Amino acid sequence: MSHSFSTLDELRALLADQPAMDEGSYAEAAAHNGQLTKPPGALGRLEDLALWYRGWRGGDRTEIAHPQVIVFAGNHGVAARGVSAFPAEVTAQMVLNFQHGGAAINQLARMNGARMDVVALDLERPTEDFTQAPAMSEQDFLTALQAGWDAVDGAADLLVVGEMGIANTTSAAALACALLGGDAADWTGRGTGVDDAGLKLKSEVVAEGVALHGGKGDGLETLRRLGGRELAAMAGAMVRARSLRIPVILDGFICSSAALALAHTHEGALDHAVAGHLSAEDAHRPLLKALGKEPLLQLGLRLGEGSGAALAIAVMKGAMACHAGMATFAQAGVSDA
């Protein structure tokens, strides 16, 4: 199924008409799980994950053999306000690093046998500074969403979307603050490592953006105004994955804020996604809470790129390896409790 969006309303309509959990597959998975050679529930969350995966994947598909990691990169007009510890040219430099295989995400994707794609989105044309104007025109926003949609491999059986974009924790904080309320300072963290003065400035910039764009529309409209191309593309990829029944692992604060924009547009839009990890960025915890997601890993990562989610592919693979590979009590001749 190919698709091209010419208006945001088309995307809104699609969000309301997506595949649901396959209740038959879920029930079949639960019945099978109950027969495996272990005390009931002894694999803890791995059991929940296996049932969830089978329900969303549908049919009798149990194998994770083709995970895909897509890293989207974009530049942000708001970077000119000095909200990041790194200069804006690092976005393009890191794209080359991704392409040459030198970044953390390359190692983590390779380790888990994942295909990795890198999509650089108009890097030479940063978004508008959202303290002055909407970050993207509707056309720019649709183009970025479409790039995310198009980047998903129809043959993938698990999807991780990551990002690179100097200043994009500022965007993510503004997005979360606009959609969830509270003070800008509550949603603003150190990102790649700004100092105290930088943190104060960043929080002020977030507050300015929220004052200008908050309450001006639904999640998608807020994403257009405060987000960035890589956030829009992540959202597009998550929607595409749902349409293809490809379960998604969310990464950190920025990825989760893009997910929030979808969940705020249509309730349940992220039910096919699990939270890969809890970032060291403090605001990630309340953001995941708002999404109703419990992270799989808590290892203090705050890198983005999809790194935490890519590591969590191993947890999903472990869950499915046990579900699909274990013997039943009957097969193994093991006495039940």
Place this chain on the structure above:
Amino acid sequence: MSHSFSTLDELRALLADQPAMDEGSYAEAAAHNGQLTKPPGALGRLEDLALWYRGWRGGDRTEIAHPQVIVFAGNHGVAARGVSAFPAEVTAQMVLNFQHGGAAINQLARMNGARMDVVALDLERPTEDFTQAPAMSEQDFLTALQAGWDAVDGAADLLVVGEMGIANTTSAAALACALLGGDAADWTGRGTGVDDAGLKLKSEVVAEGVALHGGKGDGLETLRRLGGRELAAMAGAMVRARSLRIPVILDGFICSSAALALAHTHEGALDHAVAGHLSAEDAHRPLLKALGKEPLLQLGLRLGEGSGAALAIAVMKGAMACHAGMATFAQAGVSDA
């Protein structure tokens, strides 16, 4: 280095004369880590793990290519007291399941490319009921420790030790209670899933064992009196791994109680080990706290077999893949902060 223990004092002497962290390797790893293309500390605990691994492995060894999982199985005289939800014959049945590749640990070991060994320890000859006598004679104990020592593959670069033994959470609870104090009830949990009456009985059995054997010697002597063959073998394997500079990932409550016996015999005896996960068995948290270990995963597992630690191999592999595979700022031409 082959070794055969004829007395416990020999093992005590060895514990006091084990390899230490290689400070040079650690410092080299820290310097390298500081040059990788990421903001400082952005990989969180993965960075700490990489430095820890390199320090214990020593030299310039960064690769985890040959992880080993060993599952030790033993039977417990105390099982006759009715402290488990499963009958004692399940130990032998599960050993067959391990050998045929049908258990959870088989899937998790395979997923992480680990060699898996299964060592059944005199299953037809359960230990003594520790409420009546020491679980093992000194000779039986030494034989089990030796089996653990001998099972470690000198070519392994990471070790997971797991266990199977109906009633062994009762042993582990008694061991923890005897070494750390507190009430038997605080250390006693539902294990594979005993009901309320079973839990009460189990707690009484633990209290009886601690009353009979507590305070009768150091960690090793307490392990002999309250442990089991698979716990002794796990301890033997951990000691052997230290002598070979093979870092260890601890599994759940039972594995950690065996580790505690070593740490109580010689301070620092477990510095080459990291906690793989936090078990759903409530007493695992204070036990890890006593060991000074922070778990890598918290997924509600309570299966044993080495399952949580085997899953955590992926976290260690991820840490080392990033450490060894990432480009430096200079190599990638990326601007530093």
